[in-house]
Amino acid sequence: MKYRYQLILLGSIENPIIKGIKNQIISEISDLKLPQGIINIIDRNNWKDEYVGNQPTFCIYLGNDNGFFEDLAIVEKLIKDGTMILPVYFNDFSKEIPEELKKQNGIKYDDNQQSRIANIVLQAFELLRSTRKVFISYKRSESTSVAIQMYEALESHHFDVFLDTHSIEKGELFQEELWHRMTDCDVILLLNTPGFLESHWCKEELAEAGSKQIGIVQLVWPNHKINAISHLSFPLNLESTDFVDAIYDDKDKSKLKNDKVEEIVQFVESVRARNLASRQDNLITEFMSIAKQCGRDITVQPERYLTEVISGKKIIYVPTIGIPQSFNCQAADIRYEYDKNPQNTRIRLIYDDLRIRDKWLKHLDWLNNNFKKDIFTLKKQEFKKWLETTK
Structure with missing residues (x-):
């Protein structure tokens, strides 16, 4: 039987929202460019057989x-x-969830939570990384109060949020750390105020996002219209009525209304998979292009990793977004491939090293040099050299 992930739906499965949750999960899988059949959906009707x-x-x-x-x-x-x-309830967890699941951490359902539930499922299957990293880009002289408001809102929804005034430790190299954190984010939340592009550093951040193929959720301020700034930009136009007391042009006093903040948080959640898939596409395309130039026969698997067989040994190349971590090679599909023949399987985490801080690159090099050779990282600038010289 083909190796698959199992999603089991139990309880009040006749409720129409179950169909909505299933459709959202299928949509997220499509956004990640994974085959729909990778997940087998099971309920009480096919439990015994599946x-x-x-x-x-x-x-x-x-x-x-x-x-x-x-x-x-x-x-x-x-x-x-x-x-x-995952217990899902509507109003009262203690009344709506059976005793057997009272120790589980549940989630309260509303229409805005479908993306969150879908992403929880994909994170559990390690198809979507569990770290949910957002980088806030803004012009301090125009939108400081809204930047802090969105920082607090995203953190309360369990995102790992970067905001320059809150996220860089004293004594750190400010600009190096800023680029490093941008490299490792899933989404950029850009507060596009009228003077945003007049700032040198804001333009630099925008250019950096483009070079890294990072998706941008763009909040466009009232009465401010600009052309698309990136093919990976997802604009959300704001109106004066979205702000408390219609104040949108005061850097210290402007505040978004709570319902608009919630909408933005869910919007960020909904575009994560698309952004990560685009960056993964870019990395796969570059690696495959260089591999072809070097005469290597490498195959892209439906689960979005690459394989190659050399002298009877299988190499698994895992496209890694952001900074490589040990869990990148612990995803279930990678473990499954590795466990079939661990003695003759090697794992390579391929990643884009642009703007990752030197201290991290040195750490990754140290790991490569001091641990067993069946797993190590391979940086983008060394793709060609490695593919030309390894046999």
């Missing part, structure tokens, strides 16, 4: 307030198997 105990599994349990909880036998089996279960 469930496999040793495959990556995630469960969503949709609660209700009528006190009648279905699928508890399946819940107990999944708990015994160590499966992650």
Whole structure:
């Protein structure tokens, strides 16, 4: 049987929102350019025929307030198997979720949470990285108060947010750390005020985002219209009525209304997968182009990693967005490939080293030189040399 991830839907699965959640997950998978069949969706109707105990599994349990909880036998089996279960409730967790799941951390459902639920599933399967990094780009003299407001809102929604005034430690090299953090982000939240492009550093950040193929959620200030600044830009036009007391031109007093802040947070959430897929595309395309020039026979797998066989040994190339981490080679599909024949399998994390700080690059080089050679990192500027010289 083809290796697949298992998504199990239990509880009040007749509720129409289950269809909405499924459709959102399928949409996110499409955004990541993964085949839809990578996830096998299971409920009580096909449980006996489809469930496999040793495959990556995630469960969503949709609660209700009528006190009648279905699928508890399946819940107990999944708990015994160590499966992650996400309880979803509407108003009162204690009334809507069965006792068996009271120790689980649940999520309150509303229409804005579909992207969040979908991303939780993909993060659990390690198809979408669990770090949710956002970089806020803004002009201090025009939008400081809104930048701080969005920083606090995104942090409260469990994003790892970079804001220059809040995120760089004393004594650090300011500009180096800023570029480094931008390199490792998923999305840039750009506060596009009238004078944004007049700032040298704002223009530099914009150029940097373009060179790194980083997606931009662009908040366009009232009465300010500009041309598209990036093919990876997702604009959201603001009106004066989106601001408290319609004040949008005071750097210290302007505040967005709460419902607009929530809309922006969900918008950022919804474009993450598309942005990461675009950056991964760019890295794969460059690596494959160089590999072809070097006469290497490398295959792109449906799960978005690359494979090559040399002298009976399989090499798995894992396109890594941002700064390589150990969990990049622990994704379930990579582990599955590796575990089939670990003695003859090698893993290479390929990444773009542009603007990553020297101290991190030296650390990665040190790891390469001091640990076993079946796993190591390969930086973009060394693709050609490595592909020309390794056999």
